Amino acid sequence: MNERQLRYGQCWEDAGCLLGGLDPGPGSTVLSIASGGENSLALLLREGVRVIAIDRSPPQIAALELKVAAFRRLTHPELLRLLGAQPAPAARRRDLYARCRSDLSPSALAFWDADPAWLACGVLPVARFERYLALFRRLVLPLVHGARRRSELLLPRSPAERQRWYDACWDGWRWRWLFRLFFSRASLGTLGTDPSFVRYGHDSQAEQLLAQVRRVMVEDDPLRNPYLHWILRGRYGDVLPLALRPQSFSLIRSRLDQLSWRRLALEDWLDAGESGPTATPTAAPNVAPNVARIDGFNLSNVLEYVEAPEAGRLLDRLHRRAAPGARLVLWNRLAERHTGLAPAGRWRALDGVAAELHRRDQVPFYRRLVVAEALPLAAPVGRRHG
Numbered sequence: 001m002n003e004r005q006l007r008y009g010q011c012w013e014d015a016g017c018l019l020g021g022l023d024p025g026p027g028s029t030v031l032s033i034a035s036g037g038e039n040s041l042a043l044l045l046r047e048g049v050r051v052i053a054i055d056r057s058p059p060q061i062a063a064l065e066l067k068v069a070a071f072r073r074l075t076h077p078e079l080l081r082l083l084g085a086q087p088a089p090a091a092r093r094r095d096l097y098a099r100c101r102s103d104l105s106p107s108a109l110a111f112w113d114a115d116p117a118w119l120a121c122g123v124l125p126v127a128r129f130e131r132y133l134a135l136f137r138r139l140v141l142p143l144v145h146g147a148r149r150r151s152e153l154l155l156p157r158s159p160a161e162r163q164r165w166y167d168a169c170w171d172g173w174r175w176r177w178l179f180r181l182f183f184s185r186a187s188l189g190t191l192g193t194d195p196s197f198v199r200y201g202h203d204s205q206a207e208q209l210l211a212q213v214r215r216v217m218v219e220d221d222p223l224r225n226p227y228l229h230w231i232l233r234g235r236y237g238d239v240l241p242l243a244l245r246p247q248s249f250s251l252i253r254s255r256l257d258q259l260s261w262r263r264l265a266l267e268d269w270l271d272a273g274e275s276g277p278t279a280t281p282t283a284a285p286n287v288a289p290n291v292a293r294i295d296g297f298n299l300s301n302v303l304e305y306v307e308a309p310e311a312g313r314l315l316d317r318l319h320r321r322a323a324p325g326a327r328l329v330l331w332n333r334l335a336e337r338h339t340g341l342a343p344a345g346r347w348r349a350l351d352g353v354a355a356e357l358h359r360r361d362q363v364p365f366y367r368r369l370v371v372a373e374a375l376p377l378a379a380p381v382g383r384r385h386g
Contacts, residue, residue: 004114006059008036009084009127012227012365013331015042015242017357018298021329021350021371024049028295029323031269034261035300036127037064038243041071043298044255045248051258052291056265062104062111063123064261069103070096071256076249084122085236085244093119107263125234133231140182141232144175150232154222162218171214179213180206208333212364225362266302270317294321297328301366304333319346322374332368347372 018039024030026048032040034055043051055061070079074096081088082096097119101109112119118126125134141150149169157165183206222228226239242248264272273292297318303311318328328347350371358369 004059004111005057006063006118006127007057007129008060009063009124009130010036010230010241011038012036012129012363013039013300014227014361014363015039017361017369018042018329019046019242020357021353021369022296022298022327024296029291029293030296030298031294031321032298033266033300033302034060034064036060037067038241039298039300040064040259040261041067041252042241042243042248044252044258045242049258051260052294053259053261054264054266054269055261056263056268058107058263059111061261061263062108063127065104065108066097066100066112066123068256068259069100071249071253072103073099076246079249080240080244082119082122083244084124084126085240087235088122090120093122124230130230134234136182137232137234140178144172144178145170153217153232154229156223159219162222166214166218170217176210179210182206183209208367209364212367216362216364220360220362227363266299266314270314270321273321292321293323293326294318295323295326297322297326297330299328299330301331301333303330316346319374324374324376326374328370328372328374330370331366332370333366346375346377348375 013035015038019042022030022043024043024046028046028048029050029052030043032043032051032053034040034053037053037060040051040053043049053061053064055064067083070082074082077086078096080086082093082100084093088096094116097112104112124130152165153170216222216225216228224239226236226241229236229239236244240246243252303314306314322328327350350373354369354371357371358366361369
């Protein structure tokens with residue numbers, strides 16, 4: 001793994017779906033894949049929830065650390081400027097970063113100090129996946145539609161008007177052809193993420209994405225979709241993801257002590273829990289404790305990175321660490337990682353809950369949202385529809 005490669009500057013899973021799927025209550029402990037950091041922070045919006053964020057990637061943990069420090073040390077407008085969600089001169093971002101440095105670990109300091117140019121641009125735009133989207137925005141979209149047509153996408157319309165406009169003005173052969181070329185499995189793996197992240201699954205990556213893009217452009221309101229704003233414009237403007245909204249700022253800031261983190265792969269976290277006693281944080285609240293039972297699992301789409309049998313084994317091991325009634329949420333882009341839930345006899349897939357949330361999912365990159373709850377070992381295997 002490239003120790004300097006920040007793959008995701010932000011989370012590309014809808015935090016609203018995550019909170020709706022896990023539905024954590026007071027006293028819950030949630031294990032969360034850190035990724036860009038925003039979704040682990042968004043979990044703090046639920047009262048009394050303790051969040052343990054883990055990630056195998058040092059740059060992703062460094063990104064989470066910087067965002068936590070920014071929540072502690074900056075105002076909300078300053079946070080957005082440092083991250084690159086709002087425009088700011090490079091010198092201003094460097095000053096904002098200087099105010100956050102005292103809260104960073106030595107490894108995070110080394111990571112961010114080594115690349116001042118990244119901080120000059122902001123954290124959100126500089127990662128590999130965001131640069132991939134920038135190529136799409138700057139090179140591909142102009143070949144399909146002119147600036148006027150692209151701006152028309154974000155005009156207010158009713159659902160029926162959006163469907164007519166999309167079919168008549170946007171969804172032409174050139175759009176479909178260039179989209180399929182740019183978002184093919186090979187292009188995404190080579191330019192956007194990593195070839196190993198897209199090696200499983202047999203369906204067309206681009207066809208799945210086309211269907212989801214149509215959904216967020218037609219069935220949902222593009223004006224209220226922060227992820228679509230970023231894809232099309234490279235900025236959020238006033239339409240922000242849940243964790244970065246003004247009304248979220250003070251609440252998350254007041255609960256940062258309920259968040260801990262550590263550079264650790266999911267498999268290693270499971271190994272640590274199975275091989276020794278649990279740990280409790282003392283003077284180092286940023287070290288993720290390995291607690292006995294977890295009430296919720298935010299798995300992002302990490303189960304797509306392993307073969308199906310290994311995914312099944314991980315689900316089985318996660319069940320051993322799950323509290324009664326614990327829930328997990330995960331996303332599928334290409335590889336189906338929901339079919340192993342019921343046959344394993346450990347998890348019950350909440351298909352109705354997942355389908356309803358996925359209909360409202362503002363991120364167009366996933367074919368399926370999976371929500372499941374832990375079964376008692378003696379319970380009959382089956383599915384329910386939430």
